Amino acid sequence: MGVIWRNICQLSDHFRDKLSTSFGLLFMGWSILVIFIIGYSLYEKYDGIRESMTHDFYLTFSLYPDELYHTRGLLTQNLFWMAQTISFMLEHNNHKQLDSELKRLWDASRRNYQLAGDIYFLRRDGQVVGYQQQSSGYTMTHQLPVAVLAYLKKHPQLSTAESLASSALPNYTFLSTPVLNAGGQLLGWLFNTFTIEQVNQSYEFPSHSSVLNQSIVLTPFGIRRGENSDQTLLALKLGWPDLSTTSAYVERLKALTSLKNQSIQLMSGQLLVAWFQFDQHSDPAVVYISLASILKQMNDWIIGMGLMLIFLVGMGGLLIRQYVDGRKRNMQLIVSQKLQKAAFDSNIVMIVVDANGVVQQINQFCLDKIDRREYQVLGRSLDRFVELRPRVKPLLDSARAQNGWLGQVKVTFGDKTTYLKLSITVIRSMHQDHLFVFSGVDILEQHIQTTRLAHQANTDVLTKLYNRNYFNEQLKRDLNRSERYQHPLTLILVDLDYFKQVNDKYGHVIGDKILVEVANLLQLRLRSSDILARWGGEEFVILLPETRLAEAHKLAQQIQQSFVQHAFTENIRCSCSMGVVDWEQGSSADELFQRADDMLYEAKAAGRNTICCWPR
Template identity: 35%
Template sequence: MKIVNGWLQQSSPIRYMHWLGRSFLRFIAAWALVCLVLLFVVLSLCFSNTQEQLARDFDRSFALYPMEVREVKELVNQRLYILSQSQVIQDYVQHPNDSHFSNIGQALITLAGKFQLSGDFYYADAKIQRTIGIVEKNEKYQLKDSLPDGLSTQRFSQGVDRSVDRFHFQSRQNNVPADYLFISVPVMDRSDQLSGWVINVFSMPQLARIFRLTESHELVQRAAVLTPYGMYAGPRGQLTRTIVQQHFPLSDLKQALSDVMKLTHYQSYSMRIGFAGTLFINRALVEQHYDVAFLYMPYSLILKHMEGWLIGSVLIDCFAFILGTIYIRQYLATKARQHELLISVSVQKALFESNIVMIVIDYKGIIRQANQYSLNYFNLHQDELIGTHIEQILAFAPSIKYIVKRTQLENGWFGEVEVSHGQQTVYLKFSSTPVYDKNQLIFCVLSGVDMQKQNDVEFKLTQRANTDPLTGLYNRRYLEEQIIRELKQCERSHQALSLVLFDIDSFKKINDQHGHYVGDQILVGLSKLTLEQIRGNDIVARWGGEEFVLLLPATNLEEAEQIALNLQQKIADLIWDNGVKYTCSFGVSCWQPSISASELFQQADDMLYAAKSAGRNQVFCWKTSRQQSV
């Protein structure tokens, strides 16, 4: 009846908001997932596009690399030739003495500032036994009377080609990439004999500043170039150089270049380096050989370049999420109201057509509507009810006037009612639900259930819950309740209580040999036999599988033992209709003060286990002083 009361009232705001809240969260979670997926797709496309743009910039710029190399070489050769023809150097060539030699350094500093030279400059005699030079530090030149760090005179002389002007790379140690680039120009005396060398020395960072590999300042700093003579990198290109060294054997430059060419097939190539970035590879033909440019592009750099897209995409996605949230909320609110109305109508219709007495009256007691079950229950017709006062047809105790008054005062009424119609008198569990219009009571919905029928249904449900469906005996649930009840009775009255636990010996073997149908028939037959042997106040239940329990109130251990022995003998002597003969083992325990139901059952279970261990078909009892077979 409370269900009827709830659904026939106006829509509950709490229930409505609860339903709306759960649906709203589900839709918002789905919409948030959609927005995140869209954001991921957009950012992935932006990321890929930015990466391709940077790669194209790198490829386009490196295409000019061979021309830049030639221009730089020609420019450096021109400057070196000018230096070789300077007055100071020519004075030393004509008159080689210490005074003229020391003036060469100051002259080189002056000429470097005048011609905006780059790199380090040295003058060496013909045998490269005596050198003087200037080094570039912080965009200024300083005198230096020794060779570059780590270079011996022998290695320095090996880096100077006495016959041809060209690039020369020299490393500090054998079998490592080059650290320096040498460009040399010979100095001839008046008789056209070699008198010395003017040499331009570039470290790898200096060389990287000369050759612009990309149009982006940040990218050129990260790039590196591999040549047949060595490898040079930008100021921030050490990471690129390290990545290249991990994948190509730079100790053998020719082999490294060969591996790169095979990998790239003489075209641009990109190599993914784990989850951190991508290594771009490009090549260019320079003076009969290929130079290869590398650019390691970490994903953080790509994200930095797409910073605008990133912020814009996130803002647009958030805006779409907010708009979607507003729309979803409005949609769900409308849907929830429609849902509430549909449920209310459907529930009212279902309840009105259910198997309960339901009559609608106004506040004066005039019948407005009655369901079909009410008509059949009282053997009435719809025509003789509508518009008639209810008490002209049915007699109520308490009266309808009392019920309507209590309904209005208490916003509903529930109780037992005696209803009479002719010679028929029934007792109903009755409820009256008010229906208001602008706070005025206009209808009362009377609904009732036959108490006798309800009691019958409840009894059947209880029986079903407490009975084993196969044997018809009580089940484990019911027995556990009865054991607790009997133990409380024993504690109050100090009367005896015994428990017998028994099961069929080798029951699995019977099932395997004769089938489960025969096994079920044996369980049913054993249940009937046990019911025939017990007393009226004894309780027998199927504990589970082939195990059964006898609960014997007001029975001491000796009496329980005798009951178990009698039952054991009956089972052992009987040959069943299906031709199967079997036995049972028994465990008996008796309640003692201060022991619990679980302990009482455990004692019987221990005795059953002992009977099984002793050969089956036996009765074992729990003695307080010791365990003993009977």
């Protein structure tokens, strides 16, 4: 059991250490959380920029991905960061940085996603911030391409998206730009699929005919062919249509292009991927991406993080509580150990001995008393250094039997003797012998005081003899003993004769002196086992244990004689009368006294200086 207990203790220590480690981990966790919060605050700081981006920017892509499905997710992310960067750059109006950042992003996108085609960065007011042409590699401009500028110059009604929107597409912002190369392939596919009439009839583009002759135009209302169509592709900007508008547009395209069975998907309600397969060699696509959708996803992500945060805070709180509880327990343990040490090292005698009385621990207070060092005492018998009354062995036996001991002991440390109020606590242990903790408070002063008080309570102030109280107690005790062992016991009542006259003649001071002399005179005649007391006034009483009447009578005669021979102070002569009684088996103390009194009365009546005995 002891081993198991020790193991449990070690385990709990181990867990305490682990809790410290947990706290470290928790601290790391919190640090990460703080970093996240700071990051999020910064993010929030640029929320305005993001908002402006949401409302002001649209990205239109014309590209030819090999694996559209695969790249869609990555592209979404990439577009978001591209747009954010642009927004940030514009905010700071630093076109040089914007150029280099866009070039870097474009290169990365093309490398990662094998993009082809053209990218345009547009603002709602129709301004082209920048564009890239796949055919000529990355090109950055803050102006529209030359061909676009020429076209817009020729047709002022198309110079801004705003004018276009107000005239033809009131609900949409619109921008068209001629694009080389790939457009030709798309055009070829369209003409292989539809007749020119079909394309032209379905197209209601409010534009110059020469433009129409040279272009393929995609609008929410249809597709129309231009003459130089092998050179042209118009990228389409739809404004910011809602899902139903977009869906309607897609359906219209599908109807027009007979692609009813082809994959044209609406993603997340606002992410449209329209896939046009137009020849054997490549898969062109128009990808329209809503940044609002991306930001919505972003919001979901923030909610997720919020939930995670709540979870982490909960877990953190739990761990902190565990840690704090552990610390509290530790502190309590330390405090209690300190208290124990303080108690052990206090100014009382503290000794721990084993069952054989061998010292296991001893405090400095005690070491100072016996004038020894700790190493001289530990492992040795307590008897060698301290003399106890009662002795150590019986004390231990008694403590073991009664599960503790409390009492007063006389103790001698070296050459000094004192009294201790001693408490012995027994410590029982599963895997060890009993230990006995001696804690003793020095009560020498108290002992002296008590003894003095007891003495005063039993002593006559004038004569220093025992008083009536003490005598009565002794009489009771001796009567019992005589009763039990059938031992003889006699009592003598002594009364001074005519003492009133002495007082009257010489005064009370002299009378007192005579009383003291009488006390001494009586004491001289007695054995140590006899008890002499002042019964009151000028009356004395003598108890004679183990004494028969004849012997008591003899003693009374000697006393009488000593009075006759003694000259008291002022040469005063005094005599006394005495009643001597033998104790009769079975009679009480009162009966004994009554008889003694009777005898004394008879002695007085007989003329004083007389001894009367009972039985006669």
